Amino acid sequence: MVFTPTIQSLNMEQSLPYKFQIPTTIDVNSEKTDDGEYWGLIIAVAEYADDPSQNRPLMLKESKELYDTLLEYDCWTKDHIKMITAEDATSLGIIKGFQWLDDHEDENDISLIYYTTHGYPLGFDIPPYDEEDGTDEALVSFWGFACDTGFIWDDELNVLLGNLESEGVCLIVDSCFAGGFNDPPFTSHRFTSQTSKEALLSWNEDFGQELQGQGRVVVMASREDQVSYSGVFAPFVVDAIRGFGDANNDGGISAEEIFAYAKPRCHWQTPTIYDNYPGDLNIIPISSTKNEGIKRSEESISKSYQTKNKISSQSASVCGNITSDDTHEPIPQAGIYYFGIDDTGEYYRNTTQSDLNGFYQITIPPGQFMIKEVNVPGYYSASSEVYEIKEDETICIDLSLKPVPSGNSTIKGYITNQKDNQPVEQATVFVRWSNNQGDHYINATTTDAEGYYALNVASGRIEMNVEADGYEPFEVDRFQINNYETKWINVSIYELPDENAKVCGFVTEKETGNPLSDFDIQFDWQDGTGHIYDNDTKTNEEGFFEFRVAPGEIYIKCWEYGYEYTILPRHDAKEDATTWVNFTIPKQKIHLDIAKPLRAIYLGEERLRPFVQTVLIGSLTVEIFPHNFWYNEVIVDKIEIYIDNSLMKTLQEQPFEWTLPGNIHGSHSLTAKAYLEDTLVATDQLNFLKI
Numbered sequence: 267m268v269f270t271p272t273i274q275s276l277n278m279e280q281s282l283p284y285k286f287q288i289p290t291t292i293d294v295n296s297e298k299t300d301d302g303e304y305w306g307l308i309i310a311v312a313e314y315a316d317d318p319s320q321n322r323p324l325m326l327k328e329s330k331e332l333y334d335t336l337l338e339y340d341c342w343t344k345d346h347i348k349m350i351t352a353e354d355a356t357s358l359g360i361i362k363g364f365q366w367l368d369d370h371e372d373e374n375d376i377s378l379i380y381y382t383t384h385g386y387p388l389g390f391d392i393p394p395y396d397e398e399d400g401t402d403e404a405l406v407s408f409w410g411f412a413c414d415t416g417f418i419w420d421d422e423l424n425v426l427l428g429n430l431e432s433e434g435v436c437l438i439v440d441s442c443f444a445g446g447f448n449d450p451p452f453t454s455h456r457f458t459s460q461t462s463k464e465a466l467l468s469w470n471e472d473f474g475q476e477l478q479g480q481g482r483v484v485v486m487a488s489r490e491d492q493v494s495y496s497g498v499f500a501p502f503v504v505d506a507i508r509g510f511g512d513a514n515n516d517g518g519i520s521a522e523e524i525f526a527y528a529k530p531r532c533h534w535q536t537p538t539i540y541d542n543y544p545g546d547l548n549i550i551p552i553s554s555t556k557n558e559g560i561k562r563s564e565e566s567i568s569k570s571y572q573t574k575n576k577i578s579s580q581s582a583s584v585c586g587n588i589t590s591d592d593t594h595e596p597i598p599q600a601g602i603y604y605f606g607i608d609d610t611g612e613y614y615r616n617t618t619q620s621d622l623n624g625f626y627q628i629t630i631p632p633g634q635f636m637i638k639e640v641n642v643p644g645y646y647s648a649s650s651e652v653y654e655i656k657e658d659e660t661i662c663i664d665l666s667l668k669p670v671p672s673g674n675s676t677i678k679g680y681i682t683n684q685k686d687n688q689p690v691e692q693a694t695v696f697v698r699w700s701n702n703q704g705d706h707y708i709n710a711t712t713t714d715a716e717g718y719y720a721l722n723v724a725s726g727r728i729e730m731n732v733e734a735d736g737y738e739p740f741e742v743d744r745f746q747i748n749n750y751e752t753k754w755i756n757v758s759i760y761e762l763p764d765e766n767a768k769v770c771g772f773v774t775e776k777e778t779g780n781p782l783s784d785f786d787i788q789f790d791w792q793d794g795t796g797h798i799y800d801n802d803t804k805t806n807e808e809g810f811f812e813f814r815v816a817p818g819e820i821y822i823k824c825w826e827y828g829y830e831y832t833i834l835p836r837h838d839a840k841e842d843a844t845t846w847v848n849f850t851i852p853k854q855k856i857h858l859d860i861a862k863p864l865r866a867i868y869l870g871e872e873r874l875r876p877f878v879q880t881v882l883i884g885s886l887t888v889e890i891f892p893h894n895f896w897y898n899e900v901i902v903d904k905i906e907i908y909i910d911n912s913l914m915k916t917l918q919e920q921p922f923e924w925t926l927p928g929n930i931h932g933s934h935s936l937t938a939k940a941y942l943e944d945t946l947v948a949t950d951q952l953n954f955l956k957i
Contacts, residue, residue, distance in 0.1 A: 302374045302433070304549075306347040307367045308333055309360055311383035313352040313897075315864055315876075317411035321897045325382045326351055328440075328500035332380055335507050341554040346370075353865060355383070356876065357407045360418055364426040377432040378549055381405065382500065385441035388419060405441060409876050416876075433481065434547040436521040440487040440499050483521040483547045488535035497833075498535060501821075502528035505836050507550060518552035530796040531819075582655045585627040586663040588620045588640060596624025597667060600642045604628070606635035607898050609657075614827075632657040640665055646705045670707055671724055675747045678720040679755040681713050681732055689717025690759060693734035701726040725749045732757050738797050760797050763816040767839035770812035771847040773805050773824070781809025782826075782851060789813070790821040791839075817841040828854050831895060856900055858940045858948035862889040865952075880954035882926065890922035890938045892948065902947065908937040931956050 310329035314320045333349060336342040350363045371377050384406040405423070409416030427435060487499040503524055505511070511519050511527035523546070525539045541547075588600040598620060605615035608631035615638075620626045637650040645667035655661055681693040693713045700706035701724075713719045730742040738760040747753055769789070773782045785805040792798045793816075805811045822834040830852045839845050863886060867874045870884040892902045905917045907924050915924045933955050940948040 302376065303371070304341045304346060304376050304378070304551075305367055305371045305432070306333075306336060306342065306378045306380070307363050308347065308349045309355055309363060309379070309381045309383070310349070310351045311355040311406065311408055311410075313408065314384075314406065315353075315409050315412040315416075318893075318897045320384065320411055322382075322384075323895050323897065324497045324500075325440075328497070328504070329380065329382060331504045332500070332507070335504050336378075338508075338556050339550050339554045340557055341551055353408055355408045356865075357409070357416060357418055358878070360407060361426065364429070368426075368429045368431075371430060371432045373431045373433060375432045376547070376549070377430055377435045378438075379427075379436070380438045380440070380503075382440040383407070384410070385439070388417075405439075413876060427482065434543050435482045436485070436547055436549060437482065438485045438503065438521075438524075440503075481543055482540075483543050484540040485521060485525050486538045486540075487532075488537060499528060499532055499537060501833065501835075502531045508835065510836060516552050518546075518548045518554070519550040520546035520548045522546050524549065530794060531792055531798075533792075533796065533798045580629045580631055581657045582632045582635075583627060583629050583660045584635060584653075584655070584663055585625070585660065586665065588624045588626065588642075589664070589666050590645070591666040591668040594666075596620070596622075597642055597645070598622045598624055600624070600626075600640050600667075602626055602637060603639045603641070604630075604635065604637045606630060606633055608633040609901060630655070632659070635661075637663060637665065640667065641708050642667060643709060644670055646670055646707045668705070673722040673724040674750050675723050675725055676720060676752045677723060677728065677730070677747065677755055678718070678752065679757065680717045681719065681734070682717055682756070682758050683737075684758040684760045687758070689713070689715065690734050690737065691715050691717065693717070693719075693732055693737070693759070695719045695721065696731045696733070697721055697723065698729040699723050699726050700729075723747060725751070730755065732759055734759060737761055738799050762797075762799060763793075763818075765814040765816050766841055767815050767817045768812060768844045769815055769820055769822075769837070769839050769847060770810065770844060771849065773809045773811065773848075774850050775829075776850040776852040779850075781805070781807070782829075783807045783809060785809070785811075785824060785826050785851075787811045787813075788823050788825075789815070790823075791815055791818050792821070793818045815839050820845070820847075822847060822849075824851060826851070830854055854894055856902065856940060856942075856948045857893050857895070858905075858938055858950045859891045859893065860888065860936065860938055860950050860952055861891040862887065863952070863954065880952055882954055882956045885928045886926050888924045888926055888936065888938075890917070890924075890940075890950075892922070892940050902940040903943055904941045906939045906941070908939070909934050926956070 308329050310325040312322050312325035312329075329349065329351065333347060336347060337344065348363055348366050350359055367377060367379070386404060386406070388404050404417040404419040407416045407418060427437065506524040506527040507519055509519070511523045513523050513526060521543070522539070522541060525537060529537045584604075588597045588602070589595060590597055599622075600620040602618045602620065603615070604618070608614065614631070616628070618626055618628050632655055634652055635655050636652045637648075640648045646669075648665045648667050650663050650665065653661055653663070677697065681690045681695070682688060683690055691713055694710055695713070696708065696710045698706060698708050709721060709723070711719050711721050725748050726746070727744060728747055729744050732740040732742070740757055740759045742755060742757065745753070773785055773787070774780060775782055783805055786802055787805065788800065788802045790798060790800045801813065801815075803811050803813045817839055820837045820839050822837070824832045832849070832851050834847065834849060837845055837847055863880050863882060864873070864876070865878065865880050866876045867881045868883060868886055871886060888907065890905050890907070892900050892905070894900050903918065905922045906913055907915045907917070909930065914927075917924060933953065935951055935953050937949065937951045939946055
């Protein structure tokens with residue numbers, strides 16, 4: 267078969283972040299069968315050139331989980347699933363992935379596309395001019411934060427989907443443009459102050475509607491007025507395919523069942539579906555069986571190796587005074603929430619209070635540090651900038667809080683039990699107030715014996731939460747309150763069922779089998795209808811943990827210093843029964859990236875444009891970046907740099923940079939190896955052409 271792409275119809279050139287010569291014909295001689303087959307394309311961008319703060323490692327982890335889960339069924343095979351991740355997920359790489367899918371599927375087949383990255387409104391309409399709101403919606407590629415055209419937009423994706431002949435096509439878009447488990451306190455130029463929040467929040471609806479088509483089911487991770495977060499939606503998609511989503515117990519799992527399973531469990535966001543497939547679109551057919559002996563892959567997608575952990579000492583300190591901006595008097599018992607990244611790349615967070623003289627002092631590890639928020643009733647909240655603090659260094663951070671003007675508006679109401687409408691006494695009502703100038707503060711009150719509460723506030727935006735012992739936390743939709751306005755907000759909260767089930771188990775280190783003591787075990791409980799709460803416990807000296815919980819679904823996760831972030835699949839706690847959950851946790855791994863050069867054309871130190879391979883003209887400084895799972899820089903003892911198989915340089919201190927000699931020409935391989943002491947812990951390699 268000969269395929270002749272049309273630039274006018276596909277607009278491929280606009281999707282590429284560089285000028286690339288597209289061949290006029292592509293010879294495709296793929297064999298297609300008449301039997302119905304299942305084909306998958308999994309796209310997880312996750313890493314972004316020039317902007318590591320936008321990286322979302324959970325996208326890689328979750329997409330690999332999806333890949334492994336599909337392969338548990340006999341209807342799915344490795345040669346029928348293509349994964350495109352990280353640096354390969356350029357606009358061109360993604361288009362080629364769709365071409366691969368089009369080359370193999372036919373009208374008897376079912377195609378599944380899972381696409382996870384950042385999404386955003388372009389702010390303009392690319393021809394054809396078909397957007398009522400004047401803006402196309404886009405998904406960011408690997409080059410999306412470095413090049414203005416590094417994206418796939420809705421019309422383009424629609425064309426790529428339209429090329430597919432499959433009987434049924436399921437597109438799952440798990441896209442987040444804000445938030446995420448590992449968001450640092452930095453923002454990217456991609457989403458500027460000129461990008462309205464309304465435009466950002468509406469992109470999901472517009473994107474989903476654009477991609478509707480006959481024979482398609484489009485599932486979006488959130489609705490139009492919400493952001494979407496990494497780590498929230500995808501785990502439930504995977505659990506649904508594992509079998510929990512088989513609502514009618516017929517052995518098959520449809521796209522509609524996946525959506526129906528995920529929607530009530532995504533308590534931070536609300537998935538949406540656009541279904542134009544007649545009947546149910548089965549991703550796992552009724553006749554399918556699970557493959558015996560399939561072992562789930564535990565390999566990291568990046569090239570990584572087990573490391574020895576270097577523990578950062580608590581040798582730095584931060585102190586300061588919290589004062590009132592108008593009187594300059596000290597503010598006692600100010601609540602101070604802080605967090606940071608130590609010099610091994612590990613996150614930490616904690617709280618403290620100022621003393622009676624408004625003074626505070628904390629001991630922290632060297633690295634990056636920030637006071638996230640200082641909260642005092644009657645004052646606006648305040649935060650600090652990000653500081654770099656060295657070993658044995660003390661820095662002083664004084665913060666002055668502005669008094670909150672007296673509020674002439676009131677929020678009041680009653681908190682009642684959802685079951686019997688009886689008042690809930692001693693429920694805590696939290697209010698977070700903000701205005702258009704960036705000021706904000708947090709206030710709280712408790713309900714009386716009648717369940718009544720009242721708070722005075724100024725005009726502004728209000729976010730409100732209600733918490734009470736034995737009840738599910740409740741979040742009120744954000745609202746605006748005006749001057750001299752009284753808003754009645756009555757809330758009915760869900761009383762949690764009795765905790766008559768028990769979950770317990772042993773946690774051990776994967777590499778040694780040794781028990782992990784004093785380990786934080788966090789868990790979420792759900793009942794499958796939208797009710798949820800979370801709690802935590804710790805392991806004892808033998809690595810044993812246990813907790814009481816209501817009957818329902820249990821999701822356990824661990825994030826402990828020196829170990830890999832671990833999320834377990836769903837377990838079910840049953841009434842008056844004990845559920846055992848034994849699991850192992852691997853040590854933290856070090857990952858290594860050649861941060862410069864990337865696949866692009868360079869003239870000296872200047873990157874001219876992305877390209878399909880690395881082309882160097884003149885001399886260039888090679889930059890090496892060792893990091894952990896969350897892309898935080900970590901300490902290594904040395905890095906070796908090789909050209910082909912010859913050792914060129916050993917670097918023993920940061921920055922890990924080396925200038926490529928000018929006398930090297932032609933095609934070569936560049937390899938970087940990282941060591942802790944004499945143990946090889948990570949490696950990365952790229953091929954380049956030196957002119």
